[in-house]
Each structure stands twice: as structure tokens, then as C-alpha cells.
Amino acid sequence: MAVYVYSITSEDHPTRLEGVHGVGDPPATLRTVTAGGLCAVVSDMPDDLRARRRDVLAHQEVQERLMADGSVLPLRFGMTTDDDGAVRTVLENRAAEYRERLRALDGTTEYNLKCSWEEEALLRRILLESDEARELNTAIRAGSGTPEMSLALGELVSQEAGARQDALAQGIVEALHPYVRDESRATPGGEDFLSVSFLVPTDKEEMFLATGISLANQLGEDCELRLRGPLPPYSFV
Incomplete structure (x- = not known):
């Protein structure tokens, strides 16, 4: 059977x-x-x-x-x-x-972390920090823009959003790295820009969780960090 x-x-x-x-x-x-x-x-x-x-x-x-x-x-x-x-x-x-x-x-357990960035908040950040994006957006909103400018703004915002998400994802993983034995990244789904599983030693679990809470507080409401665990270590078998 x-x-x-x-x-x-x-x-x-x-x-x-x-x-x-x-x-x-x-x-x-x-x-x-x-x-x-x-x-x-x-x-x-x-x-x-x-x-x-x-x-x-x-x-x-x-x-x-x-x-x-x-x-x-x-x-x-x-x-x-x-x-x-x-x-x-x-x-x-x-x-x-x-x-x-x-x-x-x-002596380990698995935690899974997923992160997303609220779309409007990310757009505001890009317009605040990118002179080129801000100028294009101003011209379009004033009615003096062209279809080409709208296309250029869309491409620029997409590139800037990807760069910022990648940098933030790397920073989050690096901040947690001292407290993990291994990590396994997965392709993020939906609005998430990061999906990663960590193999956390029991004796570092408290610091890992405290660091996760600290990161969430630093990023504020615009970014959502969703931490699940402890879990069976499916990602590391």
C-alpha cells in the first residue's frame, strides 16, 4: 500500500x-x-x-x-x-x-519574513528624492506634458521603486544576519518585495525577534514586515 x-x-x-x-x-x-x-x-x-x-x-x-x-x-x-x-x-x-x-x-528553528511597501508612500518618496521624476510629474500635472513624458515618468518610477526595494531588502537581511545560521530567499508574490526564510539558532532567537521589532518600528507604517514563526525548517531540508 x-x-x-x-x-x-x-x-x-x-x-x-x-x-x-x-x-x-x-x-x-x-x-x-x-x-x-x-x-x-x-x-x-x-x-x-x-x-x-x-x-x-x-x-x-x-x-x-x-x-x-x-x-x-x-x-x-x-x-x-x-x-x-x-x-x-x-x-x-x-x-x-x-x-x-x-x-x-x-538547535534551530525557521522564521519567514515578508515585506511590502505601500505604493503611494513609495511614490511620494521617489518624487521627493528624484529631481527628474519630480520635474516630469510637475509638467504632466500642469498640462504641459507629452505622452513621451508620461511614459518616461512611468519607467523612471518603476526603476526607482525597484532600486529602493532592493536596497531596503538587502538592509533588512543584513540587519538580521548576525542572528541566523542560514537563509533561503523565495520569489516575492503580490505586493511583497522580499520573501526570505531564516534558520535561527535557539540561543539567538530572542535577539533575532527583537531586531525584527526594531526594524518594523524604524520603517514605520509605510512598510509592512510580516514575520512568521517558529516554523518547521521546510526551507532548509
């Missing part, structure tokens, strides 16, 4: 899974598969699995329970394979790699 795989840990990692259930309806029973000094937490694969809230939360609860007792390689929702034998084969073939990743994640 196909199996659903939740996490990989070391073979001696506590697996206190009492009261925790797997995905599916009714919830699947969790079990472990061991090989190569490693342990995978799995269950039977339910029929018609989709990312329902119930199942996503069940998947997450397994990660959180295991993380309470040490480092874990959390697999993303929906990871499946043929059977327990296939799980053992993967554990054996990639044992050295997985053990190295577990060591790298030991």
Missing part, C-alpha cells in the same frame, strides 16, 4: 506521537520506518488526498510534536511513496546526507 511520509529524524529521536493522528478521514494511524540510523514517520496513504485544512493541520502537528524533542527533517505536505520498503531504501541510500542535514538543523 502507498504510504504518506511526514518527517525524517535520527533513529534515537523520541517519537512521542500519542494522541497525534495522520492525514485522512478517518485519520490514519502513524507508524515509524527505520533504516540507516534514521527514522521516518509515515502512515497509510488516504484516498483522495487534498490540501484540506484538516489534513494540513494534521501534517503540521506531527512536525511540531517531533520538533519538541530535537532536530527534524520535515517533508512538505503531500509527500508519498510506494510502500515501507521504498522508504527504507531511501533512508539507506541517503543516510549520510540526511544525518548531515539533521546536524545542521540541530
Whole structure:
């Protein structure tokens, strides 16, 4: 029977899974598969699995329970394979790699940071600081502009906005860098100009969070910093 795989840990990692259930309806029973000094937490694969809230939360609860007792390689929702034998084969073939990743994640947790800049506030900043943009905007608003000037202003504002967002993103990451072990950037979506995950050692977590609050206060209401965590270290598996 196909199996659903939740996490990989070391073979001696506590697996206190009492009261925790797997995905599916009714919830699947969790079990472990061991090989190569490693342990995978799995269950039977339910029929018609989709990312329902119930199942996503069940998947997450397994990660959180295991993380309470040490480092874990959390697999993303929906990871499946043929059977327990296939799980053992993967554990054996990639044992050295997985053990190295577990060591790298030991004593850490993940935080995700997304940042956006309110569009009107950013435009005001550009018009205040760029003489060229301000002159073009003044001429257009006075009715003496040309279609070419409107196009030039649009291109200039786009370039200036990108440059300012890139500089701010770099500054934010650099300010947090002393308190992280690793980082993983993703392509920002929507109005965000920064999406980055940080691997934060437990002994630096307090300073990391304090620095995040300080950055948010310095940037004010025009910029929104959204920090989520602690999370399973999905971005660093």
C-alpha cells in the first residue's frame, strides 16, 4: 500500500506521537520506518488526498510534536511513496546526507519574513528624492506634458521603486544576519518585495525577534514586515 511520509529524524529521536493522528478521514494511524540510523514517520496513504485544512493541520502537528524533542527533517505536505520498503531504501541510500542535514538543523528553528511597501508612500518618496521624476510629474500635472513624458515618468518610477526595494531588502537581511545560521530567499508574490526564510539558532532567537521589532518600528507604517514563526525548517531540508 502507498504510504504518506511526514518527517525524517535520527533513529534515537523520541517519537512521542500519542494522541497525534495522520492525514485522512478517518485519520490514519502513524507508524515509524527505520533504516540507516534514521527514522521516518509515515502512515497509510488516504484516498483522495487534498490540501484540506484538516489534513494540513494534521501534517503540521506531527512536525511540531517531533520538533519538541530535537532536530527534524520535515517533508512538505503531500509527500508519498510506494510502500515501507521504498522508504527504507531511501533512508539507506541517503543516510549520510540526511544525518548531515539533521546536524545542521540541530538547535534551530525557521522564521519567514515578508515585506511590502505601500505604493503611494513609495511614490511620494521617489518624487521627493528624484529631481527628474519630480520635474516630469510637475509638467504632466500642469498640462504641459507629452505622452513621451508620461511614459518616461512611468519607467523612471518603476526603476526607482525597484532600486529602493532592493536596497531596503538587502538592509533588512543584513540587519538580521548576525542572528541566523542560514537563509533561503523565495520569489516575492503580490505586493511583497522580499520573501526570505531564516534558520535561527535557539540561543539567538530572542535577539533575532527583537531586531525584527526594531526594524518594523524604524520603517514605520509605510512598510509592512510580516514575520512568521517558529516554523518547521521546510526551507532548509
